[in-house]
Structures are given as C-alpha cells and as structure tokens.
Amino acid sequence: MGRKPLVGISLKIYQNKIAEAVNYAQSISQLTNGETDLELFILPSMGVIYPVAQALHNRENVIGLGAQNIAPIANGALTGEFSIESLVDLQGHYVEIGHYERRTYFHEDNELINQKIQLTLKNQLVPLLCIGEAQQTTGAELKTVFKKILAADLANISPAQLATLIIAYEPYWAIGKAAAAQASYVAVAHTMIREALAELIGPTADNVRIIYGGSVSKDTAGSLVNNPNVDGVFVGRFGHDPQNFAEIVKIVKQVKLQAN
Numbered sequence: 030m031g032r033k034p035l036v037g038i039s040l041k042i043y044q045n046k047i048a049e050a051v052n053y054a055q056s057i058s059q060l061t062n063g064e065t066d067l068e069l070f071i072l073p074s075m076g077v078i079y080p081v082a083q084a085l086h087n088r089e090n091v092i093g094l095g096a097q098n099i100a101p102i103a104n105g106a107l108t109g110e111f112s113i114e115s116l117v118d119l120q121g122h123y124v125e126i127g128h129y130e131r132r133t134y135f136h137e138d139n140e141l142i143n144q145k146i147q148l149t150l151k152n153q154l155v156p157l158l159c160i161g162e163a164q165q166t167t168g169a170e171l172k173t174v175f176k177k178i179l180a181a182d183l184a185n186i187s188p189a190q191l192a193t194l195i196i197a198y199e200p201y202w203a204i205g206k207a208a209a210a211q212a213s214y215v216a217v218a219h220t221m222i223r224e225a226l227a228e229l230i231g232p233t234a235d236n237v238r239i240i241y242g243g244s245v246s247k248d249t250a251g252s253l254v255n256n257p258n259v260d261g262v263f264v265g266r267f268g269h270d271p272q273n274f275a276e277i278v279k280i281v282k283q284v285k286l287q288a289n
C-alpha cells in the first residue's frame with residue numbers, strides 16, 4: 030500500500046537561537062545523508078524558522094520544513110500570530126495543527142483547527158493534524174473518541190482534499206514522559222483511527238499517513254512502527270541529539286522497508 034514512511038521532529042520552543050537551530054538542522058541533514066526512502070521533516074521553533082529554511086535550502090537536502098502552528102487566516106489583524114503566507118514564502122511544506130499543547134494551553138477548539146486545516150489545504154501545504162485521548166482507553170471506546178475529534182476537525186472538507194493529510198496520533202498521557210505508549214496499544218489506536226477515518230471519508234483513509242508521537246526514542250521507535258497502520262514517528266525531546274534522530278530514522282527505515 031504506497032504510503033511513504035515518515036519521521037519528523039518538532040523542536041517546540043527548544044533550540045531557539047539561530048546558531049543552535051541551524052547546527053541541528055545541518056547535523057540531521059548530514060547524518061541522514063540524503064535519505065529518500067523515508068520522508069523527513071523538521072518543525073523549528075518559530076523565531077528561527079527563517080535561518081533554518083535558509084540552511085536547509087543551501088544544502089543537497091531532503092528534509093522538509095514546516096511550522097508548528099499558523100493563524101487561521103492568511104493575512105490581517107491577528108496580533109502575534111504566524112501567517113501561512115510566510116511559510117509558503119519560506120518553501121515550507123507541513124503545518125502542524127491541533128497539538129495537545131495548543132488545544133489545552135491555548136484553548137484551540139475544533140472549529141479553529143478546522144479553519145487552519147482548510148487554509149493549509151487551500152495553500153497546497155500538508156496538514157499534520159495531531160489527535161489523542163486524555164486517558165488510556167480500550168479499543169472500541171477509542172474509536173468513538175477519535176471519530177468525534179476527526180468529524181469535527183475535518184468538517185466540510187471533501188475526501189479528495191484529504192489525500193495528503195497526515196495524522197499524528199499523540200496520546201495526551203504519553204507526551205513529555207519517560208517513555209512512549211506501549212507498541213501494542215499504539216497498534217490498536219492506529220487501527221481505530223484508520224477505521225474511524227474510513228467511516229468519515231471512505232477509501233481516501235487508505236492514503237492518509239498516521240504517525241505516532243509522544244516520548245518516542247531510539248529504544249521504542251522500532252517496535253512502535255512494526256505495524257502496517259503506523260506509518261512513522263513524530264519525535265520530540267529524544268531527538269534533540271542529532272545522532273539519536275538519525276538513529277530513529279535508520280531504525281524506522283529498517284522496520285518499514287523490511288515489512289513492505
């Protein structure tokens with residue numbers, strides 16, 4: 030089934046100085062050495078997105094660039110927000126939308142998230158929609174939870190428009206922890222997400238890549254992606270060392286390419 034495996038990292042607001050962010054981006058670019066079997070991306074801290082974009086463009090680089098958030102409108106009176114127009118200009122490709130921290134600390138609701146997804150698609154960029162449940166939940170119930178979130182976040186968007194969508198499954202209870210969720214739990218959750226999605230958008234659900242995020246490390250990446258419904262990983266703190274990020278890429282490649 031032709032879904033290309035993905036490994037990405039969000040730097041949140043770590044690595045906020047130009048030199049450290051640029052060094053980091055250059056290091057992972059070097060260490061992953063023109064990898065093309067997987068799709069790789071970096072979402073830098075917003076204040077250094079421009080120098081990171083420059084650094085990536087100056088190299089024979091295959092690491093895609095994205096933003097951790099955008100404003101719901103492209104242009105206008107929204108003090109302090111980041112416009113998708115800037116991201117397009119920087120040749121960014123991915124827009125993270127609806128991360129747990131945005132939904133919780135910044136009170137982003139489904140309507141706002143839906144607006145951001147629509148704006149991203151209108152600009153031909155790729156929405157990276159984060160969803161997750163607050164507490165560990167059993168299979169059938171999980172599907173109900175996901176279906177409700179997805180129905181609201183993806184409202185009024187045609188299935189054809191959603192072929193490029195990426196979903197990051199990030200259980201709230203596994204973010205910022207010592208270890209990721211159990212691989213067996215993640216396998217069930219991803220299956221439930223794909224089933225819920227299929228009920229909402231039909232066969233296009235097969236094109237949507239679903240990646241796992243939440244305390245992913247090189248120790249857990251292999252078992253997490255060892256399932257046909259887990260298309261990759263979305264890395265946080267445990268990818269801050271470029272060697273670790275490169276190691277995760279290597280492991281995911283081994284598992285996914287062997288499986289296909």
Ligand code: PGA
Binds near residue numbers: 203242263
């Ligand atoms: P973490 O971050 O790996 O540091 O938990 C992951 C995320 O929130 O995307």
